[in-house]
Amino acid sequence: MSEIERESMEYDVVIVGAGPSGLSAAIRLKQIDPDLNVVVLEKGSEVGAHILSGAVLDPSGLDALIPDWKSKGAPIKTPVKEDKFYLLSGDGHMNIPHWPMPKLMSNHGNYIVSMANVCRWLAEQAEELGVEIFPGMSCSQIVWDGNRVAGVVAGEMGLASDGTPGPNYEPGMELLGKYVFLSEGVRGSLSKEVIAKFNLSEGKCPQKFGLGMKEIWEIDPKKHKEGSVTHTMGWPLDHNAGGGSFIYHIENNQVYIGFVVHLNYENPYLYPYMEFQRFKHHPMVAELLEGGKRVAYGARAISEGGWQSIPKLTAPGVVLLGCSAGLVNVPRIKGNHNAMLSGIAAANAAAAAIKAGREGDELTAYEDDLRSGPIAKDLKPVRNVKPIWSWWGIWASMALGGLDMWTNSLFGFSFFGTLKHKKTDAAHTGLASKFKPIDYPKPDGKLSFDRLTNVSFSFTNHEESQPCHLKLKDPSVPISVNLAKYAEPAQRYCPAGVYEVLGEGADAKFQINFQNCVHCKTCDIKDPSQNITWTTPQGGDGPNYPNM
Template sequence: MEFDVVIVGAGPAGLSAAIKLMQQAKAADKELMVCVVEKGSEVGAHILSGAVFEPRALQELFPDWKSMGAPLNTPVVHDDIYLFQSEQNAKKLPAMAVPKTMHNSGNYIVSMGNVCRWLAEQAEQLGVEIFPGFPAAGLIVEDNVVKGVITGDMGLDVDGSPKSSFEPGMELRAKYTIFAEGCRGHLGKQLLQQYQLDKACSPQHYAIGFKEIWDVDASHHHPGLVVHSAGWPLAKDTSGGGYLYHAENQQILVGLIIDLNYSNPHLSPFEEFQRYKQHPVIKQYLAGGKRVSYGARAITKGGLNSLPKMSFPGGLLAGCEAGTLNFAKIKGNHTAMKSGMLAAETIFAALSAEDAGGKDLTDHQQRFEQSWLYNELYCSRNFGPAMHKFGTFWGGAYNTIEQNWFGGKLPWTLKDNSLDHAQLQSASAAPAIHYPKPDNQLSFDRLSSVYLSNTNHEEKQPCHLKLKDASIPIRDNLPQFAEPAQRYCPAGVYEIIENDAGEAQFQINAQNCIHCKTCDIKDPAQNITWVTPEGPGGPNYPNM
């Protein structure tokens, strides 16, 4: 199938790009064929975000979004910011001690899954073709030019041989392709390497973000209340923070974000999240409630310093695929939308000039640098490096001064050129961490959590978690790092088991995978590569 533009990923960046393309085409009375492919079973099925949403980009895309029924129903009414000093103590910070980027007046507590479903409806009304359940599995590259993507084969057995239900993938060809796969997209990863897009920037940095949705009693629910925290349960050398948002329908959204440059291989991000919910500040809202959904996702958080070149022959990177999240705000949805809209403007300008496609649209960088998106990322460029360099307390103090007194425009740039996966200490040198057993009221185990993510994969299919060298987990990672995949995976995918001879074996439970990409990022040997599984496999988040 041939299109003018193929977009990979029906998240906020991809859908905004599709909508902006069709809006421009309609205004110019020009016919345009745009296709969006999405690996989730439906639009929104793989979307996971906090989320406090800043409507700036949406306002540009649809000035009348309120009358159109966009699902932004809970305005933020109050911010509470805490420093958790211990498992029992916390200090609420005054507004003057909080970076202004953390204030949320004018923003909304939303389900980004539902926002994306709404955006998809608007895109389809404009003539965009959206294909959910069809993961883009491979690139079409001819004469060093990206010509589109190939969707994954379906109906393969575990050894890759065709079953009776076999259906080959389809070539989706385009003049230009926009890659908006989200954090650590597997095709984007190939593009970075093939076209050396990241050779002039700092290494990308990542975090893992957890989220649960809770139904709570009305007496515990305060619609529009936003709670953020730093400190406990994370150790001093582990940066990150927690959040708790009071959404609509007596629901609370709670989560913990942990930077993936942590050094202790005994650390389990999942268990840290379970501990977080036991703090009195969090417990007071969740006690007696019912957990109804769970998920986790890696976050691209390097910011401006880690942005790669976004153009290459035949296409563009957009949104979290490129790394446009503003971590100073803990927000990436409005920036992803704007990134997609800028990509659409660049490509439409090229197509309007009777461009046959395939060019390296290097003018996209200038369009980006002239936008409010660039200015926002520039002003927050030091936020992450300061936290990594000075720690949570002093890094937070630096960021408060820079943001509140200087508007993010101090005349220097801090950089963090370390690699997240290279920061682990040896297991013998790091302090052991003993996590309490779940109480099944506030804290839970992995498997019951994965159950709430509605994750499903066809079991008889090739494993989508590829090992470059199958011997590394037992030979290298186990003795040196106590094989951290057992702990950094939030879904129990990786286990060390014993065979009949009592020998350690590395087991991959791929059917549990919730597509967070943490293994692809944090494995110290960079031995694990995440690729798309068959068809619509993975989580099915209802309203994350």
């Protein structure tokens, strides 16, 4: 494959991923210098097709990028009017008041949005400025110039299942840039390669992750409260795992309902998807959804490590943006504003470098901005909440985490200093012999659904003749190691039913149904043997989310 000849195109900046960070970077570059040649490459069938987020949007990033976004018709119409937080038990709930929480936890001035639609609108703004945006273009390889990232290979199509060129093979192109921005989202394949090659995580804590699953429901108009925001913790996860839920009332009698499971759970029998389905049977939630219908489903991993897990963000010719860098504020449950601010900062640094006649070096000004500017001011004060939760549980996270946020907000210091994340989420997985299987209720088809039925509501599609994009380093490991030691948790942690164990004993076989994949990257993160590598399938494949 290395002998394949490809045509090439040269740009000033090549941006991988049309999410909020990549599109913000493209817009800012053209705002600074309309003559810059900027291209955005998106693996989804269209911009927004692979975007899934809660989302309550802090508009600070958008305010910095396009101050007149309201008059320009941004699809941001639903201000938060009501903000509730509950601790759930099996059949009841306790309201947690907001008054003891620091101001940074308030949702006043924020908006409930579809980030997929916001990104579609951002793409329109970028194209009006002259940015070239190519959807359906998976970036499968990095183009190296010595030790410098010089570009990416995009648009390779038509490989046969064995990885060789098929009859309709298209080799793709080399998109070369003075600088390459990686804004692939969580655990992007090229970002992962760059982080490993340049050892960008040296001296940092391991990144931590959660699995976020989301459904869109149309509910009875009598139960709908546009602008209402509800978050919960506790049941059904209890002591099995950290996490929680969100319920956001958007316009048109729709509700975004989602569930997040922190991936540092120990019990390999935990089934995150079924925890989500069970959650909807809580009396408070079931009453809201009864008589409604689910219209969409999706899932994605969420970066949760926070300030102490952000890797070095620059290497020769390349920078990491948004969720590729891990910029989510976990207690605020927000990252889109920081993603946009990272795109702005990277664009500022690249435009200045290009103006000075530089290319292919490290954009250290971007790193300096991120570690001292508004992103740092957002993430530093909350840096200990996630480790406190991981170490001591939900009650400590509310009490000690709240105290820590107050002291950071008021006085700029923490009694705890900076707590560390000790190990990866994969390494947290315990041996099956130390746990008991969990008996989950069967989905009723009204409030709860089996995985494959729900995956059909992600509108996922993959060309079946292509190579499987979920690579096993050692094909024997799922049965000989993971099944023997961990009851093969891939059967359960995948929210799309990609992985199965067929047969028993000596006849056991590991099967990968890659056509179901919604590109959440959980397998790449949680596999206890770190034997699965997520790579990009051919362009346009994967979920086709509507207004997630």
